[in-house]
Amino acid sequence: MTPPDRPPAPTCLRSVPSWLLNQVSSRANKVVADALGQSGSRRQYAVLAGLEEFGPISQAELSRRLGLDRSDLVAELNSLERDGLARREPDKSDPRRNALHITAAGAVALQDLHDRVRAGQEALLAPLSVGERAEFVSLLQRLLAHHAS
Amino acid sequence: MTPPDRPPAPTCLRSVPSWLLNQVSSRANKVVADALGQSGSRRQYAVLAGLEEFGPISQAELSRRLGLDRSDLVAELNSLERDGLARREPDKSDPRRNALHITAAGAVALQDLHDRVRAGQEALLAPLSVGERAEFVSLLQRLLAHHAS
DNA sequence: CAGATCTCAGCTATACTGAAATGC
DNA sequence: CGCATTTCAGTATAGCTGAGATCT
Numbered sequence: 001m002t003p004p005d006r007p008p009a010p011t012c013l014r015s016v017p018s019w020l021l022n023q024v025s026s027r028a029n030k031v032v033a034d035a036l037g038q039s040g041s042r043r044q045y046a047v048l049a050g051l052e053e054f055g056p057i058s059q060a061e062l063s064r065r066l067g068l069d070r071s072d073l074v075a076e077l078n079s080l081e082r083d084g085l086a087r088r089e090p091d092k093s094d095p096r097r098n099a100l101h102i103t104a105a106g107a108v109a110l111q112d113l114h115d116r117v118r119a120g121q122e123a124l125l126a127p128l129s130v131g132e133r134a135e136f137v138s139l140l141q142r143l144l145a146h147h148a149s
Numbered sequence: 150m151t152p153p154d155r156p157p158a159p160t161c162l163r164s165v166p167s168w169l170l171n172q173v174s175s176r177a178n179k180v181v182a183d184a185l186g187q188s189g190s191r192r193q194y195a196v197l198a199g200l201e202e203f204g205p206i207s208q209a210e211l212s213r214r215l216g217l218d219r220s221d222l223v224a225e226l227n228s229l230e231r232d233g234l235a236r237r238e239p240d241k242s243d244p245r246r247n248a249l250h251i252t253a254a255g256a257v258a259l260q261d262l263h264d265r266v267r268a269g270q271e272a273l274l275a276p277l278s279v280g281e282r283a284e285f286v287s288l289l290q291r292l293l294a295h296h297a298s
Numbered sequence: 299c300a301g302a303t304c305t306c307a308g309c310t311a312t313a314c315t316g317a318a319a320t321g322c
Numbered sequence: 323c324g325c326a327t328t329t330c331a332g333t334a335t336a337g338c339t340g341a342g343a344t345c346t
Contacts, residue, residue, distance in 0.1 A: 006297045007214045010198045012263070017270055017282070018177040019195070020289035023216060025174035026313085027296040028167040043336090046168070049159040060303055065156045067172060069337060074305060096303040096345045114161070121166055127295040128288065133166070136288045139281060140169035146276040147176040148155045175337085192312090209327055218313060223329060245321050245327045 028124050035120030040113050043068070044085075047076050048110040051086055051102035058097040067149075085109050177273050184269030189262050192217070193234075196225050197259040200235055200251035207246040234258050 013019045032042060040048075046066050051057070054065065059077070063070045077100070080086035085106035091097040102110070125133045162168045181191060189197075195215050200206070203214065208226070212219045226249070229235035234255035240246035251259070274282045 006216075007210065009214055009216065010195070010202045012198050012202070013195060013215075014290070015286060016266060017286055017289070018174075018181045018266075018273060019191075020286065020293060021170065021174040021177050022191075024289050024292050024296070025167075025170040027293070027298065028170050030298075031296065032167045042168075042171075046159070046162060049161050053159045053161070058303075061156065065158055066162075067155075067158065069339095070304075071306080071339085072337070094303085094346070098304075117165060117167075124167060124292070124296075127291050132288060135284065137164060137166055137169065139277065139285050139288075140166065140173050141163070142276050143173050143273070144169060144176070147173070147180065147273075149176065149179075190311095207327075208329095218315095219328075220315085220330080221313075243322070243327085247328075 031124045032117065032120040035116045035123065036113065037116070039116055040109065043072070043076050044080065045110075045113045045117060047073070047080065048085065048102060048106055048113065051100055052107060052110055056089075056091075056099040056101055058091065059100065060097070062100060080106065180273045181266065181269040184265045184272065185262065186265070188265055189258065192221070192225050193229065194259075194262045194266060196222070196229065197234065197251060197255055197262065200249055201256060201259055205238075205240075205248040205250055207240065208249065209246070211249060229255065 008014070029042070036042070036045070046068065047062070050062050050066050054062065057065075059073055060070060062068075063073045066073075068076075077086060077088060081088060083105075085103055087101045087103055088098040089101060091099040125136070128136060157163070178191070185191070185194070195217065196211070199211050199215050203211065206214075208222055209219060211217075212222045215222075217225075226235060226237065230237060232254075234252055236250045236252055237247040238250065240248045274285070277285060
């Protein structure tokens with residue numbers, strides 16, 4: 001079940017949390033990318049999820065919420081608008097801002113992405129028990145909260 | 150202690166392990182980069198650690214052990230040789246291969262990196278108890294083993 | 299004036315692919 | 323011949339910086 005043989009990494013690296021995090025994160029991204037297939041990217045998923053939950057929102061605020069750079073969000077929104085999954089509208093109360101909305105088609109696409117992401121997490125956490133998965137998520141959340149930039 | 154206020158991410162993302170892994174991994178890299186300062190990079194540390202533990206070794210084998218691309222290893226070794234921290238020598242038994250060695254200066258540099266990495270891990274895992282740190286490392290190791298490519 | 303927002307151009311690091319040259 | 327190793331060139335993406343235009 002667990003793929004082929006890979007020669008072991010240096011002893012001192014194998015117990016370094018940050019190195020383990022990088023390795024596991026990289027593999028997790030591949031698993032999720034496989035689960036998403038041609039349906040979208042991780043960034044697309046995050047942006048659509050943010051738009052659905054936070055309703056009309058400005059780009060600056062969304063970029064802060066997602067921890068996504070303001071510059072990269074511009075490109076992602078261009079792509080989403082081209083595909084009819086999101087819309088930029090002028091904010092009446094502040095002309096500097098765009099009010100971002102998810103479209104009906106975007107909501108449909110998001111549902112599909114939800115399902116695929118869920119399947120990806122299942123594949124990722126396969127070796128862990130239910131209790132261990134909860135513990136793992138909890139530990140990550142605490143680390144994230146502590147290092148919130 | 151925990152830095153400023155950051156608006157919350159979408160609910161559905163905050164419990165997705167792969168998303169948490171990406172966020173924590175990214176922050177961990179910054180913490181470690183700060184700890185390393187001008188003394189080196191994470192890749193340098195991994196390569197030097199591999200050279201010290203595995204003695205004379207070929208580039209292909211080292212790249213497999215570190216999960217580092219053969220191409221990127223070339224560039225890193227060029228840099229290490231320029232700084233006198235590692236050497237490439239011809240492999241007598243197979244002229245296709247380079248036999249890689251760490252130098253005395255490289256071993257000294259590695260010691261310094263060891264200390265700095267250790268300090269970085271301490272900063273990274275600050276919010277966790279000793280038992281939780283062990284549990285966290287153990288969970289990551291099991292995930293890595295299962296998804297060993 | 300300071301400050302926020304959106305956009306664009308460009309940079310760095312990481313990861314990977316393809317092909318050539320060499321030698322098993 | 324097939325196969326492995328090293329090297330170089332190129333591609334793709336993520337994350338980030340700086341600056342300009344616009345507006346409060």
